[in-house]
Amino acid sequence: MATNQPFTRETVERAAASVHADAVLATRLVSATSGQGEGGSNDTRGDARYKATDFGYGAYGMPVTELEFQTAPPITSLTNSIHVVTKLYETSDAALLYTIDTKTKAQEVDSTEATLISITAPTADRLRREHLIR
Numbered sequence: 001m002a003t004n005q006p007f008t009r010e011t012v013e014r015a016a017a018s019v020h021a022d023a024v025l026a027t028r029l030v031s032a033t034s035g036q037g038e039g040g041s042n043d044t045r046g047d048a049r050y051k052a053t054d055f056g057y058g059a060y061g062m063p064v065t066e067l068e069f070q071t072a073p074p075i076t077s078l079t080n081s082i083h084v085v086t087k088l089y090e091t092s093d094a095a096l097l098y099t100i101d102t103k104t105k106a107q108e109v110d111s112t113e114a115t116l117i118s119i120t121a122p123t124a125d126r127l128r129r130e131h132l133i134r
Contacts, residue, residue, distance in 0.1 A: 030083040046074040079106040
């Protein structure tokens with residue numbers, strides 16, 4: 001289908017017929033939640049320490065180190081959880097053949113592509129296991 005075509009049943013049926021498709025796979029977003037966390041792991045917790053800023057010798061030749069107390073705030077991480085429903089329909093009569101309900105666990109958001117892969121790859125694997133796609 002062209003990107004400027006309206007997404008209707010008729011345009012989907014025409015597109016399926018033009019490529020002689022046996023079925024149509026439709027995925028719809030049910031919900032998406034986003035959240036943020038602060039410092040939950042060793043890599044993202046905040047830090048506090050003394051940092052040497054100068055070194056020299058003081059009275060009686062004793063070594064002296066000047067220190068500065070520094071803190072680093074925890075790193076904020078963004079998480080995303082998505083719920084989608086995927087349905088496989090037969091093209092001859094639009095009969096529902098199979099349904100997959102997918103809910104992802106809250107995960108760090110790397111990119112939109114990574115989030116889509118986390119859903120599409122397991123969906124395709126399941127459809128192959130059920131011998132619905134090759």
